[in-house]
Structure formats: C-alpha cells, structure tokens
Amino acid sequence: MVTKHQIKLIKSLTQKKYRQQLGLFAVEGIKGIEEFLNSDFKLQNLYTTQPIFDAPKQLVTDISEAELKKISSLKNPNTALAVFNIPKAKDIDREELIIALDDVRDPGNLGTIIRLCDWYGVKDLVCSANTVDCYNPKVVQATMGSLTRVNITYLNLEEFISATNTDVFGTFMNGENIYKTELPSTGIVVLGNEANGISDSIKVKVDRQLTIPQYGESKNTESLNVANATAIVLSEFRRRLIEK
Amino acid sequence: MVTKHQIKLIKSLTQKKYRQQLGLFAVEGIKGIEEFLNSDFKLQNLYTTQPIFDAPKQLVTDISEAELKKISSLKNPNTALAVFNIPKAKDIDREELIIALDDVRDPGNLGTIIRLCDWYGVKDLVCSANTVDCYNPKVVQATMGSLTRVNITYLNLEEFISATNTDVFGTFMNGENIYKTELPSTGIVVLGNEANGISDSIKVKVDRQLTIPQYGESKNTESLNVANATAIVLSEFRRRLIEK
Structure with missing residues (x-):
C-alpha cells in the first residue's frame, strides 16, 4: 500500500525544485528500474505491482495497478516506479x-x-x-x-x-x-x-x-x-x- | 472571425481519419506557414492575428489571439494557423x-x-x-x-x-x-x-x-x-x- 504522504512526495518529483530539495528522482518501467538497480545508484523506495525485482525487501512496497496509476507520470504505467537518490557528479576526466x-x-x-x-x-x-x-x-x-x-x-x-x-x-x-x-x-x-x-x-x-x-x-x-x-x-x- | 463550423473542422484535423477524409492538414507558426506558402502545396485557408503573409486575400481570415487559441493544437500558439491540401505523392525515383x-x-x-x-x-x-x-x-x-x-x-x-x-x-x-x-x-x-x-x-x-x-x-x-x-x-x- 502507498500512503497519501508517499503519493504527494512521488508526484512532487516531477518538479526540479522538489527533486533538488529532496535529492531524489523517479524511474518507471521494468527495464529502466533494473538498469538503475544494477548500477551505483542508491535505491530509496520501490513500488511494484509484481514481485520481480532483485531489491532489498525493506525498500519494496507492493501496490495495486490503481495505486501505480496514482503515482505514475506516464499515460500507461508499466509495473513499477522506483525512487533513487540523485548522486553527486564524479570528477570530470579532462583528458577524454x-x-x-x-x-x-x-x-x-x-x-x-x-x-x-x-x-x-x-x-x-x-x-x-x-x-x-x-x-x-x-x-x-x-x-x-x-x-x-x-x-x-x-x-x-x-x-x-x-x-x-x-x-x-x-x-x-x-x-x-x-x-x-x-x-x-x-x-x-x-x-x-x-x-x-x-x-x-x-x-x-x-x-x-x-x-x-x-x-x-x-x-x-x-x-x-x-x-x-x-x-x-x-x-x-x-x-x-x-x-x- | 472564425466560425464554429471552421473551429470544428480545424480541430478535426488533429485526427488522421479526418485529415484523410477531407484531404487537408494544418500548419502553425510564421516560419512553417511561409515555407508551405513558398512551395507547391495548395493553401485552403489562412487564419492569422497579423497581416504579414503573402497569400491570396480571399483565403485569409483575420482572427484574434483568443480565436487562435481555440483552433490551435499548441500550448503557445504563434500568430497563425494555415490549412493546406494534402498533395498526391509524386513518383518515386528508384535510381536514387x-x-x-x-x-x-x-x-x-x-x-x-x-x-x-x-x-x-x-x-x-x-x-x-x-x-x-x-x-x-x-x-x-x-x-x-x-x-x-x-x-x-x-x-x-x-x-x-x-x-x-x-x-x-x-x-x-x-x-x-x-x-x-x-x-x-x-x-x-x-x-x-x-x-x-x-x-x-x-x-x-x-x-x-x-x-x-x-x-x-x-x-x-x-x-x-x-x-x-x-x-x-x-x-x-x-x-x-x-x-x-
């Protein structure tokens, strides 16, 4: 289940101001989420209609299709939405x-x-x-x-x-x-x-x-x-x- | 002035079905319209808030900004909307x-x-x-x-x-x-x-x-x-x- 507070937070991440304040951003869809899970990005929360992701259980919330629609910014939401931390940019390699x-x-x-x-x-x-x-x-x-x-x-x-x-x-x-x-x-x-x-x-x-x-x-x-x-x-x- | 009938017709051109039925399509904005006016495309109607186009007078309708908003499919309409005939495709040059x-x-x-x-x-x-x-x-x-x-x-x-x-x-x-x-x-x-x-x-x-x-x-x-x-x-x- 997703709480009203969570819905509000996730929806706020469509705006740059709140992404920067909170240091968070959202990823949608199975493939995209899997790419971020397999990277250095730090998962904050994963909301999913299917238990198909390799992620720490305490960070995963099972939700219904109707709940996914409430938090998604897509016309046709796809299975899950994940919130990740915005990382600090690494040093730039000026020799490349x-x-x-x-x-x-x-x-x-x-x-x-x-x-x-x-x-x-x-x-x-x-x-x-x-x-x-x-x-x-x-x-x-x-x-x-x-x-x-x-x-x-x-x-x-x-x-x-x-x-x-x-x-x-x-x-x-x-x-x-x-x-x-x-x-x-x-x-x-x-x-x-x-x-x-x-x-x-x-x-x-x-x-x-x-x-x-x-x-x-x-x-x-x-x-x-x-x-x-x-x-x-x-x-x-x-x-x-x-x-x- | 743009009539209710015209508004309905122009708005219908956002759908392929009506574009094909009527053989018409819409172009918005000064630059785009000028390019089509300077081409082989045949103008049907030009609706404009400014008298800046080189087009036959009987095909030009002066409209207000408010009217332009009613017929435009853009968030920020730009000066004019023109309706052109969809041309027949020319022969394909298979040697190119x-x-x-x-x-x-x-x-x-x-x-x-x-x-x-x-x-x-x-x-x-x-x-x-x-x-x-x-x-x-x-x-x-x-x-x-x-x-x-x-x-x-x-x-x-x-x-x-x-x-x-x-x-x-x-x-x-x-x-x-x-x-x-x-x-x-x-x-x-x-x-x-x-x-x-x-x-x-x-x-x-x-x-x-x-x-x-x-x-x-x-x-x-x-x-x-x-x-x-x-x-x-x-x-x-x-x-x-x-x-x-």
Whole structure:
C-alpha cells in the first residue's frame, strides 16, 4: 500500500525544485528500474505491482495497478516506479572527449544525447545551468538506462571551458567540413540551444568551427535537430579512432 | 472571425481519419506557414492575428489571439494557423538513395527524419502503412518546413522492396561495420520500429546488414534512437560522395 504522504512526495518529483530539495528522482518501467538497480545508484523506495525485482525487501512496497496509476507520470504505467537518490557528479576526466550542452531545453533531446554518449563511450557530459535537468522524468525515460553510465555535471559552461586546456569544437553553418578535417580523440564538443544555437559568450571560446555539409539541390534546411547533430558529430570523432 | 463550423473542422484535423477524409492538414507558426506558402502545396485557408503573409486575400481570415487559441493544437500558439491540401505523392525515383521506415511510431522521430532527408538530399522517403502519418500536427511542427521538400509515400513496404531492383540496407546489431564498408550512392535503407526494430518479413529482404559500432567499455547501450541511427547512416552514405 502507498500512503497519501508517499503519493504527494512521488508526484512532487516531477518538479526540479522538489527533486533538488529532496535529492531524489523517479524511474518507471521494468527495464529502466533494473538498469538503475544494477548500477551505483542508491535505491530509496520501490513500488511494484509484481514481485520481480532483485531489491532489498525493506525498500519494496507492493501496490495495486490503481495505486501505480496514482503515482505514475506516464499515460500507461508499466509495473513499477522506483525512487533513487540523485548522486553527486564524479570528477570530470579532462583528458577524454567531453560533450558540452549550451542550454539544450527539450527533455527528449537530452535523453537521446545521453544515449549517444553511452553508445560512443563518452564518459562526461557537461551541461550549462539552463540545460534541462537530467532527472526530469521525460529525460530519465528517454535515456533507457544510459543515465547510469554517463557522468553528467551541471556547471558554468564559460568558466569550465576557460579552465580546461583542450581543443574546443562547435557546429556552425560555415566551418570546416567535418568529413574532411582531422579530429583528435580528446577535446570539448559544444552543442547549442534548439532555437538559438551556441550562445555568443561560448562561441568566442570555440577553437574549431565544424560544419555538417548539406547535400542535394535545395540546401534550404534551416538546421538539424540538436540530437541528430550530436549523433553525426560523435560518429565522426569516433570513426577516426578505428581508422588509425 | 472564425466560425464554429471552421473551429470544428480545424480541430478535426488533429485526427488522421479526418485529415484523410477531407484531404487537408494544418500548419502553425510564421516560419512553417511561409515555407508551405513558398512551395507547391495548395493553401485552403489562412487564419492569422497579423497581416504579414503573402497569400491570396480571399483565403485569409483575420482572427484574434483568443480565436487562435481555440483552433490551435499548441500550448503557445504563434500568430497563425494555415490549412493546406494534402498533395498526391509524386513518383518515386528508384535510381536514387531512398529511406524506408518500417513502422516508426513517434511523431518527433518522423519529423526529424524528414529534416535529415532534406539535409542530406534524399528526395524519397517511403513509409510502411503503420508508420505515423506525416501530416500529424506534431510531425509537421518537427519538420520545420522540410516536409515541403521531401516526397513521402505510404505503401506496402514488402511489396515495394520486392518490386525495386536495388541494394537493400538495414541496421542490425551484428552486421558490417558501417565505417569500414563500401557504400553506394543509391539503394534503399530501412530503419525499424522504435521498440522492435526491423520486422522479420522485411529483414529477409535486406541484402546488406550494417552496424553502427559501439565504443567504450560498457557496450551496454541497448540501441540508438531511430532518428539518431538515421542521422549516422545517412551521414555515412553521403560522406562517400565527397570522398570519391
């Protein structure tokens, strides 16, 4: 059974303010919860309609389908909801390839960018303070567990870039053709906001402007979606590793 | 002024059934509407709070902000809503690179895939009958006008592939490393459903299974988002063009 107090607490976790106050966030669905249970994340409570999880008994609450509906933020809740502690971000490894997000606002975009980092072995994702929170339920859902394997740090992006002695890359309309240029295995790659791209204060800190060239006759496409641009840029950086 | 009858008609266009019955769909926002006005698409009606569009006067209705809210499917409506005719799909050019979607269900994914086709000069996108409708308002919104430059045909994907004499590519977990293999400038590239990938009946028709390799230690990422996979695959096909 789930108490009124618990329902209120869990529902409050859809808001960033309460996630930060409480240091907690929610994960829904069997696969996602299993990924977090098998990671370093610390379980606080697991509410489930089926006794299928490998979790400490004192943290598990059996609930009904109707109760699950009350606590879920999904249209079609799936079996269980778990509350985990938000971990402290680990130290950033500045000797590796780092992805930096400059005010990415869409939860779906952030979620799929986290999956891309995981796929391409990028350990550190750094985000400007105005980037959407990675513990937002829509982000957690979209990451499909990759959130457990990528170290995400929210920080002042300008200060971070200034304090890090490495190449800084960004995507622009008139930069070097990304297919033809040499790319190193380390550096910071900045991706910008969905509507405005990379902000001026960050742009001046970019050492190398890269461009994904357009093909075909029209060349009218305004821009690529930021997650798709991240996919192509990461693909190009990592492709160089096997060609060496 | 917008009549009750018009409000009912416009609101009905959020449903595929009515879009198909009426042969109409809606576009919202200044930029999107301008792209459609500058294309082959035929305008039916334009409802606007500002007289800023280059459109035949008899098709333009001035409305208030309150009226715009009544007809819009957006949380924050932007200036105008236009109703256009759904055009007949043009003939498919089988001598070019074709993207084929096998039951892609998410409107955001289809929208960004249409943008990718436009960016990379892919003229024909073919979709299985169960792929989300490209005139769904969320798809139209996500395409940012690219819908006017990509020819989209809904068809029986099995029959289309069988009837087309070209290489058929698909992405799988254990295929050829896409970075190392030769890729032609023509062919059909199949991308699968978000949850289930490429269906068995299509899989048997794929001549060349491609794999986007994972990097890093974990290699636990289950899969890439289908739009991101499309981005990487298209990037690889088009990269070969400049290297020749």
